[in-house]
Amino acid sequence: MEAPPDNDVLWARALHFRHQDGSPGLTGVSLGVREGEILAVSGPRGSGKTTLLRCLSGQVTPERGEVWFNSAPVHTMGPVAREQLRRDRFGWIDPAPALVPELNGWENAALPLMLRGTSRSRAKAAALEWLERLDVGDQARRRPHELLQAERQRVAIARALASGPTVLFADEPSAPLHRADRTPVLRTLTTAARSHGITVVLATHDSETAPLVDRTVCLLDGRCVKTVHLPDTPEAEGRAAACSLYV
Numbered sequence: 001m002e003a004p005p006d007n008d009v010l011w012a013r014a015l016h017f018r019h020q021d022g023s024p025g026l027t028g029v030s031l032g033v034r035e036g037e038i039l040a041v042s043g044p045r046g047s048g049k050t051t052l053l054r055c056l057s058g059q060v061t062p063e064r065g066e067v068w069f070n071s072a073p074v075h076t077m078g079p080v081a082r083e084q085l086r087r088d089r090f091g092w093i094d095p096a097p098a099l100v101p102e103l104n105g106w107e108n109a110a111l112p113l114m115l116r117g118t119s120r121s122r123a124k125a126a127a128l129e130w131l132e133r134l135d136v137g138d139q140a141r142r143r144p145h146e147l148l149q150a151e152r153q154r155v156a157i158a159r160a161l162a163s164g165p166t167v168l169f170a171d172e173p174s175a176p177l178h179r180a181d182r183t184p185v186l187r188t189l190t191t192a193a194r195s196h197g198i199t200v201v202l203a204t205h206d207s208e209t210a211p212l213v214d215r216t217v218c219l220l221d222g223r224c225v226k227t228v229h230l231p232d233t234p235e236a237e238g239r240a241a242a243c244s245l246y247v
């Protein structure tokens with residue numbers, strides 16, 4: 001087994017995945033994600049974006065191929081080790097917000113930190129800070145059923161960022177938002193990730209994300225078909241400067 005290159009925080013080689021009913025999910029995907037990189041995974045519906053994120057994050061194990069997180073082989077880890085890795089090092093955002101209905105906004109956002117043993121007061125402070133950044137600070141005491149879907153998704157994004165993951169997997173995080181809200185929320189997410197050194201793997205079919213990411217990998221029918229790098233232009237430098245104004 002060959003270990004991944006040193007500067008890749010995540011590395012996958014020749015991933016093959018088949019769903020339980022036999023449908024092919026991935027057919028030979030290889031990719032590396034550098035530390036601090038913001039990588040978009042794009043492609044049409046059903047191209048395998050969610051399946052790839054689930055394999056990379058250890059939610060499912062590939063039928064064949066390897067997934068490495070730093071020097072740890074995720075594909076050979078048992079369920080307990082994978083669970084611990086996901087809890088301690090990874091964040092996850094679903095296309096639809098999955099919040100705990102009995103908890104209010106800040107308690108939901110603070111939950112991963114408290115599960116890791118952070119004190120309630122420190123977890124609350126971190127949660128409130130992120131809820132403010134996501135423009136839902138005034139909803140912190142409301143429970144999910146009292147919030148709009150777009151507000152619930154902002155709470156879910158705050159929850160993923162508040163725990164300070166090494167890698168954040170975001171599966172269509174802007175899907176429940178109004179079109180006008182999508183770019184500002186994605187900009188907040190990507191800018192926050194950059195300023196905190198969080199690596200992001202972002203599944204999207206929103207072309208507006210392209211200027212916010214470092215590289216886009218395009219999937220089609222479970223295969224990588226194209227990689228697009230953000231050109232090293234003055235606009236890109238301007239983007240980084242502009243982003244730093246938001247977070």
Ligand SMILES: Nc1ncnc2c1ncn2[C@@H]1O[C@H](COP(=O)(O)OP(=O)(O)OP(=O)(O)O)[C@@H](O)[C@H]1O
Nearest residue numbers: 019020021023024025044045046047048049050051
């Ligand atoms: N649980 C499942 N059982 C069987 N087939 C599945 C399952 N989940 C996904 N698939 C199939 O696997 C393929 C890849 O699905 P996946 O959800 O990874 O694609 P996607 O690019 O994320 O799509 P979308 O943009 O719609 O979220 C599709 O053909 C899909 O129908």
